[in-house]
Amino acid sequence: MAKESGARMETRNETMVLEFVLEGFHVAQHLGKLLFLVHLLVYLASVMGNTLIIVITWTDPRLQTPMYFFLRSFSFCECCFISTVIPKLLSIFLFGDRAIHFTPCIIQAFFFLFLGSTIFFHMAVMSLDRYLAICRPLHYPTIMNPRVCLLLVFFSYVLSFVLITGVILKLSWLPFCGSNVILHFFCDLGSLIHLSCSDTKSLDRMAFGVALLVLFTSVITAVFAYSNILISIMRLPSAKERQKAFSTCSSHLIVLSLMYGSCVFIYVKPKQTNKLESNREAALVNTVVTPLLNPVIYTLRNKQVHLALRDALSRVNFKK
Numbered sequence: 524m525a526k527e528s529g530a531r532m533e534t535r536n537e538t539m540v541l542e543f544v545l546e547g548f549h550v551a552q553h554l555g556k557l558l559f560l561v562h563l564l565v566y567l568a569s570v571m572g573n574t575l576i577i578v579i580t581w582t583d584p585r586l587q588t589p590m591y592f593f594l595r596s597f598s599f600c601e602c603c604f605i606s607t608v609i610p611k612l613l614s615i616f617l618f619g620d621r622a623i624h625f626t627p628c629i630i631q632a633f634f635f636l637f638l639g640s641t642i643f644f645h646m647a648v649m650s651l652d653r654y655l656a657i658c659r660p661l662h663y664p665t666i667m668n669p670r671v672c673l674l675l676v677f678f679s680y681v682l683s684f685v686l687i688t689g690v691i692l693k694l695s696w697l698p699f700c701g702s703n704v705i706l707h708f709f710c711d712l713g714s715l716i717h718l719s720c721s722d723t724k725s726l727d728r729m730a731f732g733v734a735l736l737v738l739f740t741s742v743i744t745a746v747f748a749y750s751n752i753l754i755s756i757m758r759l760p761s762a763k764e765r766q767k768a769f770s771t772c773s774s775h776l777i778v779l780s781l782m783y784g785s786c787v788f789i790y791v792k793p794k795q796t797n798k799l800e801s802n803r804e805a806a807l808v809n810t811v812v813t814p815l816l817n818p819v820i821y822t823l824r825n826k827q828v829h830l831a832l833r834d835a836l837s838r839v840n841f842k843k
Contacts, residue, residue, distance in 0.1 A: 543623050545611070545621045545622075545708055545710075547615045547616075547708045555617065556616070556617065558616045559616035562612060565811055569817075572818025573601045573602045573814065576818055576821060579835060583831040586827060586828070589672050590653070590656065591827075592676075596679075597642065598818070601814045603634070604814065611623065615708065623710065628705075628710040628715070629710070631710045633687060635709065636687045636691070637683050638683075640682075640737045641679050641680055641683040643740075643741040644678075644679035645676070645679055647744040648675045650745040652667060653748060653749075654749075654752055657756070686733050690733055693726050697715075697716075697723065702718060707806070709810075711806065742783060745779055749776065777820050778813070778820060778821075781812075781816065782813055
């Protein structure tokens with residue numbers, strides 16, 4: 524277990540923290556290598572699964588639609604998102620290397636929140652896309668043209684960048700002069716705020732406001748989209764048409780429920796330091812489980828992606 528001493532700097536009778544220690548999970552030492560292997564396999568499976576979605580939706584002519592364009596961008600974000608956290612977690616399990624310097628810690632916190640927010644805005648865009656495809660099919664090709672699709676993805680990144688940059692800049696200006704042990708397995712915002720030796724009420728309010736904006740913008744968009752989709756599906760004349768319409772949305776709904784549940788639990792709290800212990804388990808769902816399940820859900824429950832994968836495998840076997 525890493526010690527709390529960490530690197531520090533004496534300034535005006537205060538000890539300023541230059542290095543943090545990630546507490547990680549309380550597990551027996553002999554389980555470290557086993558947990559390393561499990562998380563490594565999950566990480567590789569997640570990255571390869573999302574990369575496969577990117578390649579298939581990029582190369583298959585049948586998947587050149589707005590829905591798969593957004594899915595491709597979403598999978599790219601998922602690959603980057605999981606890569607901000609899991610490599611350091613693997614280092615903790617294998618080498619016991621819990622130390623992380625101040626600047627890399629702030630950078631990790633920024634990319635975790637930036638990519639996480641971008642993913643939620645992508646989910647909102649994908650909900651809107653399904654709403655237009657099912658409820659406004661005649662206007663859908665005109666509204667969701669390539670230019671609009673690019674702009675929606677672009678603004679998802681830009682809005683996330685602006686919102687999270689403000690929070691992280693305010694966090695980086697806080698003095699850290701007490702304990703340097705982060706009660707998490709990565710540089711979590713709430714855990715870092717908890718370590719500051721200054722008044723953090725304004726940052727708590729700012730983080731709470733950003734979390735509300737990101738999560739509930741996405742939730743409200745999804746609720747609006749899928750309530751209208753459900754009404755439209757129920758009006759379809761045949762059961763076969765209803766099943767076909769619902770199958771295009773079911774994968775997205777499963778991913779939505781997984782992501783919203785854990786993120787609302789972690790971030791929608793007026794004080795970011797509340798229940799830090801329970802945040803670790805919920806964050807593990809977001810950073811490990813969800814990115815792994817997304818490729819499985821989108822490929823197994825999506826007939827078009829399934830066919831594209833089968834055709835790609837057939838072409839590979841034919842060349843051999």
